[in-house]
Amino acid sequence: MQVAIVWFRNSLRIHDNPVLSWACESESVDFVLPIYIFDEEIHQGSTFSMGEHRLRFQFDCVEDLQQNLKHKLDLDLHIFSGNCLEVLQSIREQLQPFEVTLLEEFSTAPRERKQSELIERELINVDQNWSAKSFPSCQTILDIGAVVNSPGYRPPKSMKDMVRLFRTKFGDFDNIVFKTNDPDFSPSESKQGLSVKSEHLISLNEIRPLLSEPGYFRGGENEAITRLEKKVTSQHDYVRRFNKPKSISTNVQGNPMEPSTTGLSPYISTGCLSIRRLWNSCSEIQQSSEHTVPPVSIHGQILFREMFYLLSGSVENWDQDSGNSQCKEIEWGELDHALLESWDSGQTGFPLVDAMMRQLNTTGWMHHLGRHAVSCFLTRGQLWQNWTHGRDIFERKLIDSDWALNNGNWLWLAGVAPFSMPYYRIYNPCPDSKSSLNVETKDAEFIRHWVPELSEFPSKYIFEPHLAPLQIQESAGCLIGKDYPNPIVDRKESRKKNLESFKLSLEKLR
Ligand SMILES: Cc1cc2nc3c(=O)[nH]c(=O)nc-3n(C[C@H](O)[C@H](O)[C@H](O)COP(=O)(O)OP(=O)(O)OC[C@H]3O[C@@H](n4cnc5c(N)ncnc54)[C@H](O)[C@@H]3O)c2cc1C
CATH class of the missing domain: 1.25.40.80 (Serine Threonine Protein Phosphatase 5, Tetratricopeptide repeat)
Known part of the structure; x- marks a missing residue:
């Protein structure tokens, strides 16, 4: 008798899911055990790799998956928290009478590769009843x-x-x-489920009260x-x-x-x-x-x-700024916590950057050109900080956080990769209507919403409010330097200095 464990990681869906389809359609499989594993720190409402909105989104995805599996295939998704090897070890004994195949999605992300290698070494290679099967083209x-x-x-x-x-x-x-692999199985055709016990099992009801409210984007298939x-x-x-x-x-x-x-x-x-x-x-x-x-x-x-x-x-070291063939090693400035914190919290004194970052902090999402604006600003544009610092913040906060794409796009925007835009094409963080950042500047509705301190400012000054005459600041009810920060850097001076530093760094690399 064979059990197929379907390990849901980055394909939290029923439709077009090669792993699930294989488990449900393979004649050699008798029982299907779908599992999902949260990090241990989920009990704290956010984890090392997932900020509150990302975790909330993920939670909603898992809940929706659990319901869909039940309703459409009559399968129970077993949800665990903890180290993946320990989770599998904890159910190993109960699966003793069976041949067990662990089904996984192919992944390029180091964290997932390491997990799979560990399981291979400590479980698959030592227990002859266990085997693993990896599926390509899931993501x-x-x-x-x-x-x-x-x-x-x-x-x-x-x-x-x-x-x-x-x-x-x-x-x-x-x-x-x-x-596509659309599994529209009727329950009578689907495989029998299996139930296991483990000290690592958790119920979604235990976690729900720890999480933030659902955001604008609600997770799930x-x-x-x-x-x-x-x-x-x-x-x-x-x-x-x-x-x-x-x-x-x-x-x-x-x-x-x-x-x-x-x-x-x-x-x-x-x-x-x-x-x-x-x-x-x-x-x-x-x-x-x-x-x-x-x-x-x-x-x-x-x-x-x-x-x-x-x-x-x-590419080896795809997420590093050293030893990565797709990354020129620019001599970025020392990590400046104060600058990074202003950027992260949307308090730079540059309303477009702040609005974008506050949108990220509230919803976990930002438009692609907004990501261009804030990543250019943090790196080669104004703050001269290493792209990996921004990458880390995006990784935790984005609800679409994806290791391959986040690193690729940061490399692109920092101007360090062969596929990057030319490093000297720097976005003006105080855009006008002609900017290729495509900002709506006439009513500046977006800025007014995300930076409410500036909601009464005339559009003419709203992207560079410190330039507004005091009288205008007063009548808009927002004094720059008091109610909203002055710019943390001089945008023109920093741009000039950074361009020179980038050029110099490149020359040293030749
Ligand atoms: C610094 C930076 C970091 C980024 N980090 C991520 C990330 O962690 N995860 C992520 O999904 N995207 C990332 N992107 C890419 C892009 O910004 C988002 O995919 C896009 O904004 C999502 O919005 P959308 O679904 O409306 O995109 P659409 O324009 O509707 O595109 C459709 C789909 O295509 C894919 N896509 C679009 N643009 C890109 C791109 N530049 N690179 C790769 N795939 C793309 C996405 O899956 C997207 O959902 C990043 C971009 C930048 C500049």
Whole structure:
């Protein structure tokens, strides 16, 4: 008799889930045991790697998964907290009569790779009843392991490389509809579940009171499908005209929470939404008429995502600023806690940066061009801090936090990677209506919402409020330096100095 343990990690969904489908369809499997493991520190309401909003989102995803597994497949998701090896050891004895196969998603993230290696070493290799099976293409379209190990593979540097790769693999890729693995099993066909006991088991009801309130984005596969329908499947013109660099960074008019882009990233990074399902929805719309193409289209965004997964799976030290072939070692300044803290808490005195960071702190999400603005500001733009400090803060706080993408994009924005934008193209953190950060400047609704101290400021001064005459500050009820901070640096001077330092650093590397 065989038990398949389905270990849910980054694919918290029923639809198009190769691991779950295999377990439910394989003739050799008699029982299916779905599991999810939280970090031990979940009892503190946030963990080392997950800030409160990220954890809340993850929690909602797990709860939704548990309900879907029960309703659709009559399977009980066993939820644990603790070290993954200890969790598996704790149920090992109860599974003694069976052959056990641990089913896992392939991952490029070091934390997950280390966990898998530990289990392999301490459990799989020592217990002949246990085996493990890893599944590719759960989080990506490409089989990342196969591509990076194929002869002639070179790390992609640009969208051109990605288009070439996709064309070679899939031909007319922009119209392709990938075969998805939609498990629409009726309960009678599904496998029998199994129940185990463990001191590491936890109930979601124990954790719920420790968590923050649900944010604007609610986690879970059901929410993911609803958002996909609302923003993509039912919006043919939106998909056909999607042009990422032209999208507004300050969210939609009238709703300072709602992204101008799809807002699907939290669902994709937790795997509540299969990336193939998003791809296919776009292909089906695009097939019938003219449409934008990579790099600006939605397919283009997915290609960037695939590119970073390839890089994260093939570049040593992908998350380091040293010993990383994709990172020039710039001599960044000493870590300045005060500067970093002002940036992190949205108190820099630069309203666009502060509004974006406060949005992150409240919702766990920020538009791509907002991320451009704040990451450029922290690194080569104004504060001259190492990109890894910002990366760490994003990793904890973003509800779409993804190791491969977060590192890739920070490398890009810090100007240190072969695929980076030129380091001397620095965003003005006090943008006007022509800025490529695409900020709504006429009413400045976004700034007024996220930086309420400035809500009565005239739009003319709202992006650089310290320049407003005192009389205007008084009538707006906000004195700069008292009610809202003065800029923590002189933006022009710091820009000039940092450009010189970057150039000098590059020269030393030659
Ligand atoms: C400094 C920095 C850090 C970032 N960290 C993350 C992260 O941890 N997780 C994350 O998902 N994205 C990250 N991004 C990429 C990007 O900002 C988000 O994916 C995007 O803003 C999500 O919004 P959306 O779903 O509306 O995107 P859309 O424009 O609607 O794109 C659709 C999907 O394509 C993918 N995508 C879009 N842009 C990118 C990109 N530049 N790189 C890779 N994939 C992309 C996402 O899965 C996204 O959901 C980061 C960007 C920057 C500049």
